[in-house]
Amino acid sequence: xxxxxxxxxxxxxxxxxxxxxxxxxxxxxxxxxxxxxxxxxxxxxxxxxxxxxxxxxxxxxxxxxxxxxxxxxxxxxxxxxxxxxxxxxxxxxxxxxxxxxxxxxxxxxxxxxxxxxxxxxxxxxxxxxxxxxxxxxxxxxxxxxxxxxxxxxxxxxxxxxxxxxxxxxxxxxxxxxxxxxxxxxxxxxxxxxxxxxxxxxxxxxxxxxxxxxxxxxxxxxxxxxxxxxxxxxxxxxxxxxxxxxxxxxxxxxxxxxxxxxxxxxxxxxxxxxxxxxxxxxxxxxxxxxxxxxxxxxxxxxxxxxxxxxxxxxxxxxxxxxxxxxxxxxxxxxxxxxxxxxxxxxxxxxxxxxxxxxxxxxxxxxxxxxxxxxxxxxxxxxxxxxxxxxxxxxxxxxxxxxxx
Numbered sequence: 001x002x003x004x005x006x007x008x009x010x011x012x013x014x015x016x017x018x019x020x021x022x023x024x025x026x027x028x029x030x031x032x033x034x035x036x037x038x039x040x041x042x043x044x045x046x047x048x049x050x051x052x053x054x055x056x057x058x059x060x061x062x063x064x065x066x067x068x069x070x071x072x073x074x075x076x077x078x079x080x081x082x083x084x085x086x087x088x089x090x091x092x093x094x095x096x097x098x099x100x101x102x103x104x105x106x107x108x109x110x111x112x113x114x115x116x117x118x119x120x121x122x123x124x125x126x127x128x129x130x131x132x133x134x135x136x137x138x139x140x141x142x143x144x145x146x147x148x149x150x151x152x153x154x155x156x157x158x159x160x161x162x163x164x165x166x167x168x169x170x171x172x173x174x175x176x177x178x179x180x181x182x183x184x185x186x187x188x189x190x191x192x193x194x195x196x197x198x199x200x201x202x203x204x205x206x207x208x209x210x211x212x213x214x215x216x217x218x219x220x221x222x223x224x225x226x227x228x229x230x231x232x233x234x235x236x237x238x239x240x241x242x243x244x245x246x247x248x249x250x251x252x253x254x255x256x257x258x259x260x261x262x263x264x265x266x267x268x269x270x271x272x273x274x275x276x277x278x279x280x281x282x283x284x285x286x287x288x289x290x291x292x293x294x295x296x297x298x299x300x301x302x303x304x305x306x307x308x309x310x311x312x313x314x315x316x317x318x319x320x321x322x323x324x325x326x327x328x329x330x331x332x333x334x335x336x337x338x339x340x341x342x343x344x345x346x347x348x349x350x351x352x353x354x355x356x357x358x359x360x361x362x363x364x365x366x367x368x369x370x371x372x373x374x375x376x377x378x379x380x381x382x383x384x385x386x387x388x389x390x391x392x393x394x395x396x397x398x399x400x401x402x403x
Contacts, residue, residue: 014349052113060383117166208265229246323389
């Protein structure tokens with residue numbers, strides 16, 4: 001075994017150990033054995049500091065534990081955790097009076113708290129049901145996934161009115177726009193359904209290709225050296241106001257590996273090169289040269305941002321950086337990307353990892369110190385990004401070491 005193989009083996013061993021710690025943290029502290037589902041507002045030690053439940057996280061947790069079963073074989077506690085989230089969503093998180101749109105947050109016992117205009121609750125519900133179907137073959141879970149998938153598609157493409165009546169965040173008559181998050185998340189949702197539901201492979205293939213075209217045509221701006229979060233309806237630049245200049249490096253890097261997966265699935269080398277470019281630009285603009293780590297938001301013109309958390313270091317962009325850099329190294333064998341992975345891993349182990357209690361701190365100041373009191377979970381942080389990264393890095397390294 002040469003030096004590089006030993007290095008990769010060490011990274012893989014770390015990923016597997018850290019994955020076990022993350023899984024234990026959530027199974028021991030987050031699962032609700034009374035009402036079902038998962039609590040995600042957990043402090044450093046795993047103590048619940050808010051009993052409100054994030055619907056995003058019910059779907060993401062349901063998917064994550066089913067995905068672990070897909071990768072490593074079914075374990076009773078993983079399948080039970082996944083099904084608990086699926087059952088909780090089905091019983092409490094769907095607004096049956098408004099077109100089966102899903103809530104954003106609910107109480108511990110499932111009473112609705114917030115409804116949002118975005119389709120991400122539906123997206124995570126969709127992938128959780130699809131992944132569970134892929135394991136069990138029980139058609140009701142596929143039917144749920146397919147219903148949500150069709151609903152998201154219609155809403156994203158203006159084929160139906162939003163049953164909630166919430167409408168766009170900004171008056172479209174004044175300033176119409178499109179968001180990168182819509183095709184990006186739909187691309188990943190589509191990829192998971194294609195794997196779990198080969199019966200509809202042709203439909204998924206066409207829709208994935210359309211997502212990639214939309215990202216490249218509208219949001220990818222190589223002359224600006226970035227991929228923009230928000231553009232005009234036809235990709236027009238809107239640089240005269242701050243929202244039109246926002247770059248989210250973590251989103252761009254996540255988008256890049258979603259596109260790389262699609263490029264590998266379809267043997268599209270051109271698409272892979274674009275995804276590589278999106279990654280390169282995001283890393284170059286987003287990596288903090290002074291304190292290390294990825295900045296949360298940046299302005300594509302170097303002007304001030306309005307987001308007060310713009311220079312914070314959040315856990316999830318770094319998990320996406322680790323996935324994407326290792327995927328690029330696997331695909332290209334360019335040591336540049338292994339070096340980026342090593343740089344990012346060293347940083348994450350130093351500032352995000354908690355050897356005492358497990359899991360990762362979610363929110364750090366620019367200098368890498370946790371916000372206080374520190375937290376391991378929130379409405380937006382649960383058993384998803386870290387678990388997905390560790391499992392994927394394990395698999396990616398396995399592809400390299402055992403081709």
